[in-house]
Amino acid sequence: MELELGLALPGSDRTPELGVHGEKRASLCRKRGVDEMLGKATLPLFIRKDNDEDGDDDSRQSKHLQELNFSGSRVLVGWPPVKMWRRKSDDCGRRRANCVKVNMEGVAIGRKVDLCLHDSYQALFLTLGQMFPKKQHDGEESDAAYYKVTYEDEDGDWMLVGDVPWELSVLKHKHKKAK
Amino acid sequence: MTYFPEEVVEHIVDFLGSHGDRNAVSTVCKAWYQVDRLSRRSVFVGNCYAIRPERVVTRFPEMKSLTVKGKPHFADFNLVPYDWGGFAQPWIEAVARGCPGLEELRLKRMVVTDDDLELLARSFPNFKSLVLVSCEGFSSDGLAAIATYCRGLRELDLQENEVEDHGRQWLSCFPDSCTSLVSLNFACLKGEVNASALERLVARCPNLRSLKLNHSISVESLNKILARAPHLVDLGTGSFTIDNRSETYRRLINSFFKCKSLRSLSGFWDASPFCLQAVYPVCTNLTVLNLSYAPAIQSADLTKLIGLCFKLQKLWVLDCIGDKGLAVVASTCKELQELRVFPSDIYGAGITAVTEEGLVAISSGCPKLNSLLYFCYQMTNSALTTVAKNCPHFTRFRLCILEPEKPDPVTNQPLDEGFGAIVRSCKNLRRLSVSGLLTDQVFLYIGMYAERLEMLSIAFAGDSDKGMVYVLNGCKNLRKLEIRDCPFGDAALLKDVAKYETMRSLWMSSCDVTLGGCKALAAKMPRLNVEIINENDGTCESKENLSDLHKVEKMYFYRTVAGPRNDAPDFVWTL
Numbered sequence: 001m002e003l004e005l006g007l008a009l010p011g012s013d014r015t016p017e018l019g020v021h022g023e024k025r026a027s028l029c030r031k032r033g034v035d036e037m038l039g040k041a042t043l044p045l046f047i048r049k050d051n052d053e054d055g056d057d058d059s060r061q062s063k064h065l066q067e068l069n070f071s072g073s074r075v076l077v078g079w080p081p082v083k084m085w086r087r088k089s090d091d092c093g094r095r096r097a098n099c100v101k102v103n104m105e106g107v108a109i110g111r112k113v114d115l116c117l118h119d120s121y122q123a124l125f126l127t128l129g130q131m132f133p134k135k136q137h138d139g140e141e142s143d144a145a146y147y148k149v150t151y152e153d154e155d156g157d158w159m160l161v162g163d164v165p166w167e168l169s170v171l172k173h174k175h176k177k178a179k
Numbered sequence: 180m181t182y183f184p185e186e187v188v189e190h191i192v193d194f195l196g197s198h199g200d201r202n203a204v205s206t207v208c209k210a211w212y213q214v215d216r217l218s219r220r221s222v223f224v225g226n227c228y229a230i231r232p233e234r235v236v237t238r239f240p241e242m243k244s245l246t247v248k249g250k251p252h253f254a255d256f257n258l259v260p261y262d263w264g265g266f267a268q269p270w271i272e273a274v275a276r277g278c279p280g281l282e283e284l285r286l287k288r289m290v291v292t293d294d295d296l297e298l299l300a301r302s303f304p305n306f307k308s309l310v311l312v313s314c315e316g317f318s319s320d321g322l323a324a325i326a327t328y329c330r331g332l333r334e335l336d337l338q339e340n341e342v343e344d345h346g347r348q349w350l351s352c353f354p355d356s357c358t359s360l361v362s363l364n365f366a367c368l369k370g371e372v373n374a375s376a377l378e379r380l381v382a383r384c385p386n387l388r389s390l391k392l393n394h395s396i397s398v399e400s401l402n403k404i405l406a407r408a409p410h411l412v413d414l415g416t417g418s419f420t421i422d423n424r425s426e427t428y429r430r431l432i433n434s435f436f437k438c439k440s441l442r443s444l445s446g447f448w449d450a451s452p453f454c455l456q457a458v459y460p461v462c463t464n465l466t467v468l469n470l471s472y473a474p475a476i477q478s479a480d481l482t483k484l485i486g487l488c489f490k491l492q493k494l495w496v497l498d499c500i501g502d503k504g505l506a507v508v509a510s511t512c513k514e515l516q517e518l519r520v521f522p523s524d525i526y527g528a529g530i531t532a533v534t535e536e537g538l539v540a541i542s543s544g545c546p547k548l549n550s551l552l553y554f555c556y557q558m559t560n561s562a563l564t565t566v567a568k569n570c571p572h573f574t575r576f577r578l579c580i581l582e583p584e585k586p587d588p589v590t591n592q593p594l595d596e597g598f599g600a601i602v603r604s605c606k607n608l609r610r611l612s613v614s615g616l617l618t619d620q621v622f623l624y625i626g627m628y629a630e631r632l633e634m635l636s637i638a639f640a641g642d643s644d645k646g647m648v649y650v651l652n653g654c655k656n657l658r659k660l661e662i663r664d665c666p667f668g669d670a671a672l673l674k675d676v677a678k679y680e681t682m683r684s685l686w687m688s689s690c691d692v693t694l695g696g697c698k699a700l701a702a703k704m705p706r707l708n709v710e711i712i713n714e715n716d717g718t719c720e721s722k723e724n725l726s727d728l729h730k731v732e733k734m735y736f737y738r739t740v741a742g743p744r745n746d747a748p749d750f751v752w753t754l
Contacts, residue, residue, distance in 0.1 A: 076583070077256075077257060077258065078253065078256035078257050078258045078663070079256070079583065079638070080522060080554060080579055080581050081255070081256045081579060081612075081636075081638070082256070082521065082522065082554075083255045083256070083313070083339060084255065084256065084257050085313070085339040085340075085341070085367065086339075086471075086521065
């Protein structure tokens with residue numbers, strides 16, 4: 001069974017137009033205009049291959065290693081030509097990136113958030129609200145206040161985010177879920 | 180030819196510094212080959228798969244210094260899969276067997292394991308210098324082995340490697356008897372380093388001239404180190420977050436006052452804006468300054484600092500310096516030879532802070548400029564023409580306009596004429612990277628004028644096969660060509676295959692080359708390894724099912740006398 005995959009934030013109604021490898025290749029081969037390159041509706045599903053905590057970086061699975069910036073627009077692989085080592089240094093100041101995976105219930109594709117770039121829960125919720133689609137309640141969009149963000153603590157329990165002061169929580173969180 | 184005794188030939192040949200000259204000497208006749216062979220001390224292998232390690236070791240038994248390079252250059256930008264190859268192991272094993280007198284090893288873009296480092300540490304009693312650049316595969320355990328077993332080590336230089344931190348206190352493994360260090364660079368390490376062990380090590384190494392710290396070393400520790408080693412010539416600071424009202428800060432300025440020999444500064448991890456004043460005492464003597472890891476420093480503070488550095492020859496900065504900041508560089512740094520301006524905002528859509536204006540200012544203020552790496556938002560033909568006129572001495576010119584295929588914003592034209600002016604004017608140009616909107620015309624110019632060009636990088640450029648053919652026909656000294664996302668196909672690839680034996684390697688990704696074309700190339704040129712890198716199709720389709728019309732995502736070929744390699748992973752097919 002062949003799976004047709006597309007990368008777009010779920011909830012948008014772009015339909016995946018790519019099929020198997022051959023088709024996708026053909027469309028890439030002629031010289032592309034930049035608009036076409038940067039505005040493609042769908043992309044192959046990818047696995048981000050950096051500091052993955054669960055280490056499932058089977059190189060066979062990762063198609064084009066593409067990175068998303070916070071606004072979700074696509075960035076070309078290996079462009080601009082800056083050494084990977086320098087990118088990693090730049091990403092989160094010289095501190096180690098405190099990246100946390102966030103999955104939303106009902107959404108297949110997760111996101112990663114760097115807690116270093118946030119200084120409060122409010123800032124974090126704002127980012128999460130921008131990353132994930134808004135919920136629909138009776139045809140109206142509701143805001144991020146309706147989200148419950150939970151995290152998995154060291155005992156494996158799911159706890160509500162927000163009880164512990166921000167500074168303390170930054171040290172401990174590894175995995176979050178939004179509902 | 181007049182007969183010279185071997186000793187005389189050897190004496191003459193000893194004066195030849197470059198590898199190229201030595202290689203030429205060895206091809207004159209058998210006698211000269213032998214003289215070179217037995218007297219060659221320094222060996223350079225530009226591609227680890229071009230020759231078998233055993234053969235190098237057999238030919239040069241008196242080798243003291245070996246340099247080996249592995250992965251292709253585009254591996255730096257994540258275009259080469261992690262386990263493609265470039266293993267140091269066979270090299271270290273072969274040299275351990277055949278040249279136990281080895282003193283120096285330099286590896287670039289290779290996979291080096293902890294076992295390799297341990298073997299290295301134990302096999303060479305006279306080992307003095309290890310330089311690893313952009314390597315991966317080892318951890319602090321490997322470093323511990325080097326520290327423990329390399330008696331008389333003079334240099335340990337780790338540049339931009341991916342090193343795993345196993346928490347091992349590797350620095351503490353340098354024995355008390357180790358007093359020979361001249362150069363120590365561990366700036367790329369992510370883990371903690373034992374600061375007091377470092378301070379003691381510095382105290383007992385009176386010849387230490389170059390020290391580059393990682394972010395885990397605090398300013399307090401830096402103070403102690405500088406107190407012990409005021410004769411440092413080259414310093415990479417550790418963490419540079421300082422409160423400029425603190426005692427630590429006052430002590431730091433005092434320390435820098437005493438560093439009369441300091442000529443080169445880098446590091447500045449986490450540098451906050453005010454702390455740069457601490458280094459003012461050494462500015463007037465600086466020849467090298469690298470501030471490219473300090474994004475928090477604003478342009479104003481940068482320019483105040485640089486405004487004092489009138490002896491500067493090499494400057495690496497982030498583009499937040501801005502065009503105005505570059506104007507300050509231009510008016511201050513008359514001795515400037517190398518400039519690198521890196522992008523500070525890689526992912527965002529924000530406006531980057533340098534344009535063609537900054538570059539033009541630099542070119543008119545710094546006539547000695549010969550090496551440039553410039554990431555910018557836009558460029559014009561007019562600016563490039565001016566730069567070409569002002570700076571005819573470029574040997575390395577790499578321009579990266581961040582948006583692919585961006586034309587001249589003033590005229591909306593491609594940048595063919597601008598780059599044409601560069602290659603016409605800079606007769607000694609050896610390395611060139613082009614960007615922006617470019618047609619086949621720019622490659623016609625490059626082929627016509629860039630006679631000394633050795634390395635060319637092309638991305639998102641050209642209209643047709645003609646572009647690539649112009650380059651291959653024209654550039655007589657071309658050694659490395661790397662191309663991505665260009666409409667060059669089989670016709671260009673196969674036009675003049677004999678050319679490829681004069682080159683080290685060629686990389687083409689996301690172009691129009693087909694599997695059939697690559698097969699034809701491999702068939703015509705048995706002394707090339709033509710590799711197809713197919714990360715995606717390994718599991719789903721067998722190689723036989725792919726038609727010759729299938730476009731190849733990544734192709735890398737290189738000349739070799741070693742035949743196809745035996746360590747290629749599944750997703751690399753050697754045709």
